[in-house]
Amino acid sequence: xxxxxxxxxxELEAEAIxxxxxxxxxxxKPALLFSGGKDSITLVRLAEKAFRPGKFPFPLVHIDTGHNxxxxxxxxxxxxxxxxxxxxIGSVQESIDQGKVIEQNGKNASRNALQTVTxxxxxxxxxxxxxxxxxxxxxxKARAKERIFSVRDEFGSWDxxxxxxxxxxxxxxxxxxxxxxxxxxxxxxxxxxxxxYIRREKIELPSIxxxxxxxxxxxxxxxxxxxxxxxxxxxxxxFRKQVRFRTVGDMSCTAAVESEATLIDDIISEISxxxxxxxxxxxxxxxxxxxxxxxxxxxxx
Numbered sequence: 001x002x003x004x005x006x007x008x009x010x011e012l013e014a015e016a017i018x019x020x021x022x023x024x025x026x027x028x029k030p031a032l033l034f035s036g037g038k039d040s041i042t043l044v045r046l047a048e049k050a051f052r053p054g055k056f057p058f059p060l061v062h063i064d065t066g067h068n069x070x071x072x073x074x075x076x077x078x079x080x081x082x083x084x085x086x087x088x089i090g091s092v093q094e095s096i097d098q099g100k101v102i103e104q105n106g107k108n109a110s111r112n113a114l115q116t117v118t119x120x121x122x123x124x125x126x127x128x129x130x131x132x133x134x135x136x137x138x139x140x141k142a143r144a145k146e147r148i149f150s151v152r153d154e155f156g157s158w159d160x161x162x163x164x165x166x167x168x169x170x171x172x173x174x175x176x177x178x179x180x181x182x183x184x185x186x187x188x189x190x191x192x193x194x195x196x197y198i199r200r201e202k203i204e205l206p207s208i209x210x211x212x213x214x215x216x217x218x219x220x221x222x223x224x225x226x227x228x229x230x231x232x233x234x235x236x237x238x239f240r241k242q243v244r245f246r247t248v249g250d251m252s253c254t255a256a257v258e259s260e261a262t263l264i265d266d267i268i269s270e271i272s273x274x275x276x277x278x279x280x281x282x283x284x285x286x287x288x289x290x291x292x293x294x295x296x297x298x299x300x301x
Contacts, residue, residue: 009197013046016185018169019148020050023130023183024057026173030130030183031088031123034060036072037248038205039134039186042194044083045203046185058132059086063119065111065250066093067229072248075206090122107231108220110252120156123180130173130181138190139278148187154178191246191278192271199264210267211244211259222255246271246278 023030032047034040047056062076080087092114095101100121101114123131137144145160149171152158164172173181186194198205215226217236224230226238229251243256244267261267 009193009200012186012189012193013049013197015169015188016043016046017050019171019183019185020047020132022171022173023132024051026171027130027181029126029128030058030132031061031126031128032056032058032132033119033134034062034076034087035134035248036062036068036076036206037134038194038198038209039136041079041203041205042186042197043132043134044079045201048083056085059088059126061088061090061122061126061128061131063090063115063122064092065115066091067111067227067251069206069208069225069245069248069251069254071206071208075204088122088126090118092118094118095121107233109231110250112250112253115250116156123156128180129175130183132183132185134186135182135184136189136191136194137187146182146184146187148184149173150182150184151175152180152182156180158182192268195264195268195271199268206248208245208248211242211262213240213242214256215239216241216243216256223258224255225251227251 032040032043034044044060051057060080064073076087092101092111095114095118096103101117103114104110122128135146137146142160145163146158147163147166149164149166150158151162151164154176166172175181189197197203215238216223217226217230217232217238218224219230219236223241223243226232226236230236232238241256241258242260244259244261245254245256247254259267259270261270
């Protein structure tokens with residue numbers, strides 16, 4: 001009699017593939033939100049397992065702030081060419097040029113929050129009824145409140161009190177015209193799960209996830225990559241440091257961590273010993289106690 005070795009990564013993978021196929025079956029115009037970060041890269045691998053040898057039943061959508069890490073954009077373009085899928089880019093710079101959003105001023109200015117308007121415009125333009133994202137419940141307490149199928153109203157707003165029950169892996173994608181659903185297939189994964197899966201699947205990542213030496217400054221107690229997007233002044237002292245990034249976002253709000261981890265095994269060991277969430281390196285989450293929840297209510301990822 002045959003036996004199967006089904007470990008916890010297999011279970012997480014099977015759940016995520018089931019969710020992706022539910023999206024394909026329940027929605028007319030879904031999309032996969034792609035940031036170039038490890039979580040959305042993991043989603044692409046899961047989509048390959050769910051739908052190959054066919055094409056994905058959805059395009060990839062990148063909301064480009066214009067202030068991204070160069071390594072991330074290079075990886076994005078190479079990956080799209082490799083997998084042969086469609087990429088839609090929503091430009092925050094275009095939203096600024098059209099007067100739909102106003103660029104922040106000051107030393108801690110960031111385009112991160114401006115992505116919401118660009119995302120909602122992109123959803124409306126292409127009439128997406130479901131957007132797949134790589135958010136996980138372990139990242140932040142507002143994300144811990146969210147269901148795997150998270151309904152957004154016609155304005156893109158999220159109401160934590162309007163959560164639908166999700167029992168026995170049954171997901172309700174029924175929505176009214178104008179509404180859309182954000183879907184999180186790896187919601188039950190942890191940062192460590194993602195890295196273990198990346199190691200098992202031998203997934204390539206942007207180089208900034210691994211320790212490297214680069215010019216940084218210290219801002220608000222965090223190490224930030226030296227960049228003109230930071231509105232640096234005479235008080236900002238640039239120095240070189242061995243760092244890596246646990247999360248990838250807008251350069252103006254994504255901090256690095258000191259690290260010597262150049263291999264995935266080293267990163268897994270480092271994460272296992274860390275007492276700080278990866279979102280601890282995102283300055284935009286520190287604006288207020290409810291910063292993430294407020295952004296999500298406004299239509300954020």
